[in-house]
Amino acid sequence: MENGTEYPGFAFGDREKECVCEIVFNTSMAGYQEIVSDPAYANTAVVMTYPLIGNYGVIPADFEGKCAVRGYVVRELCRHPSNFRSEYTLDEFLKRENVCGICGIDTRALTIMLRSEGVMNGKICDTPPESLDELRDYRVKGVVAEVSSPAPAVYPAESEEKFKVALSDYGAKANIVRCLQKRGCRVTVLPGTTTAAQLAELHPDGLMLSNGPGDPAENVEIIANIRKMLSTGIPTFGICLGHQLTALAAGAHTCKLKYGHRGANQPVTHAGKARTFITSQNHGYAVESETLPTDVGQVSYVNANDGTCEGVDYFQWNCFTVQFHPEANGGPKDTEFLFDEFVSRMLAAKGVIADA
Helix, strand or coil: CCCCCCCCCEEEECCCCCEEEEEEEECCCCCHHHHHCCHHHCCEEEEECCCEECCCCECHHHCCCCCCCCEEEECEECCCCCCCCCCECHHHHHHHCCCEEEECCCHHHHHHHHHHHCCEEEEECCCCCCCCHHHHHCCCCCHHHHHCCCCCEEECCCCCCCEEEEEEECCCCHHHHHHHHCCCEEEEEEECCCCHHHHHCCCCCEEEECCCCCCHHHCHHHHHHHHHHHCCCCCEEEECHHHHHHHHHCCCCEEEEEEEEEEEEEEEEECCCCCEEEEEEEEEEEECHHHCCCCCEEEEEEECCCCCEEEEEECCCCEEEECCECCCCCCCCCCCHHHHHHHHHHHHHCCCCCCC
16 A cells, blocks of 8 residues: 555466555445446545455446446455356456456455545555655546446437436446436436537437546536536436536535545435435545535435535526435445436426426
């Protein structure tokens, strides 16, 4: 680690590869394959706090996207998975994706250190480096461009097509598309750099702003595009990075959290209904609630653990956003109803009153 702490273990995955990256931890007890296939983990090494990982193998049909992690850290790696859907082991998957892994380390001690000192950089390697300068100087930059779709792609509705939705891809998880498809949406996935003018040419009924990796504030052009898109009044739903980018477009600020929220057990309280949901999350930055202009929007959800902003409803735009993942697989589905709220907004924009 960049503070000089060493954790010895055993290599798996791509054993010839070494990596320097940001080290983060995830508290999920299941869903490891959704985690390693989530583009929002780009350029990080994920430490799993649950000790046994790989026990149900790898099932490509459950992937959320292209593998973008640089490293994977586990306590005990299961080398003989038991699941009738499994096609190969986690070790084989990481080899195919050229990702280095380390197992057998004290993940509890590593997690405690990250919680007390904060997220830091580290290196998975055979021989500890003589200098820690490389680790301390490393920064996660430009990752949205690495994981965003290079060209538009269209996914038809599962049954009768009712809506046309444009999904601005900053590192979108595949289940966002599936949740929309099963609600009668034809989804056009667009590169994250798509402009307001290019969006208008598609005449969509609604706009999705996806999740993604990295520091939201560095995406200056995307933030400007979002501001122009939302000024048209198009019904919009933002998730995770999409939530942060929208807040920045509205004039709010974001900050880096000490160790982030990553797991399938994050409690989120609705500000108005006094109800708490268990959510899946993966983010290292948060919107600073006090910087959100009061004439622009209001905080709708807060994290029950640390009080950070988990959602915003916007007055000046037909838009709502959440920091957590209502589409999450490998985690709770308590908040999937938010996709129905998005559908209701698209219906209202068409002048149709949704069923109660």
